[in-house]
Amino acid sequence: MWQVLRNELAGQNFEVITVGCDAKGAEVEREFIDAANPDYPCLIDTKFVVAELYNTRNVPALFWIDERGWIVRGNDPAYMTRRDPDTGVRTPNERYMDVVRDWVKNGSKSIYVTPPDETQSRIGSSDESNQQAMAHFRLGVYLDAHGHHAEAVAQFKAALALKPDNWNYRRQAYNLGSADEYGMTIQEAMQTVGPMYAVALQLPDPPAS
Amino acid sequence: MTVTILTSASEATPADAHVEGGSLWLRSDELLAATGWELKPEGMCRGEICVPLPADRAVSVVRERDGATWVDVAGFAGYVRQTFAHDATTETWYFGPGPEERRGQFQLLDAPDFELPDINGRKHRLSDYRGKKVLLALWASW
Incomplete structure (x- = not known):
């Protein structure tokens, strides 16, 4: 499209x-x-x-x-x-x-x-805990790519403990392994940590023509 | 064990690195390639900025040993509130943006510039498209 x-x-x-x-x-x-x-x-x-x-x-x-x-x-x-x-x-x-x-x-x-x-x-704006979560996430991505999956999962869990509502981290982590490793499916995570999008798509109505 | 040091822009395996407890000691001549920081008389410097090391702080993050000068980059990161993550099994460390990179990072209305490859490996900068309206669309396969 x-x-x-x-x-x-x-x-x-x-x-x-x-x-x-x-x-x-x-x-x-x-x-x-x-x-x-x-x-x-x-x-x-x-x-x-x-x-x-x-x-x-x-x-x-x-x-x-x-x-x-x-x-x-x-x-x-x-x-x-x-x-x-x-x-x-x-x-x-x-x-x-x-x-x-x-x-x-x-x-x-x-x-x-x-x-x-x-x-x-x-x-919105970032904060120090998001910077910390990003450090864990990036380290996790690197470790996973280098054959250290268990260590990667530990880093992803650390990232998600800081930012449970960061769906980039969660969905990518689950994609590199499985939801089982995190004790929560995506659907369960949505129930626990809230909606997937920080802000809804808000579009004003088009003017009447 | 080999120590691997990552930043958003680099990956380094310094020849001499020592992990002691929560400290990561690097020889000062290996500091720049691994972390982007340099030890200078005025303090720890990166690009345009220098962070002075007060005497009490210098004692804990800089030391002379075996005829070389060493810096505890984890201790220093804590001092300047540079985030980092550490995997002890593989001795891999990731260091987040330094104070000079964070400054102004979220003054977002001026679209942050970046350079990334396309599917064929050709690099593009967002600023290459200045003068056009750009619809920037983040997506993922997952």
Whole structure:
């Protein structure tokens, strides 16, 4: 779907950049990227550098960056396709695509651009315990990649003890092993630590035309 | 045992490193490659900034032994509140961002720049796209 939007809007000074947050990198991302057949850059972030810089704790997380390099809307948990729960059929998320079209057309006048204080509050801020959790997480990723799975699990547990609601850590850790090692499934974790997204996707209604 | 020292940008296995309790002693000439810090007369320095070491602090994190100068990088990290994580089985240490990297990191409205490879290994910087609107989309396969 990004390719559709990109093709449509590329002549209007617009680019899509995707960042795949996966400890195993290209090995696990290639099939998705090949399927998208993209002309836009699909970057591989095995160390969760961008997740740290942009203070995200789950995916998807979408940020709008304007021509000046300023974030004008942040941390949208928007998928580009929607899956019908009954039929399983995936359809494009036309609503979000329309919202992006509106921004590309209207720039800072788009009703979907958020004021700086709201943008800042949607992104939140990190703290020292998050830095500490990130140190455990990065060490865990390294240890797992070097054949020390048990030691990696200990580091992931330390990260999750500090930040139980960081779904990047939890989902990646479970993916490298199993939920059994953590004594809690994803569903149980949601019951215990709360929702998966810090902020819901909040889109103002389009103006009546 | 070989000690491995990781940061977000580097991986090093210094020839001489000693773990003693919670301390990680590195020879001062191996400090820069492993941690990005350098011991100078004015203190511990990284890039533009130097952290002075008060006499009482210097006693606990710097020592002379075997004709060399050694720094306890774990002790120093605690002093400057640089986060780190340690796996004792493999003696692998990860050091988080230093004080100079954290400063201003979350002044987020100026989109933080980064450089990452694409699926073909070609590097891209976010700032290469300055002058365009960019939709930055974080996703994962998991």
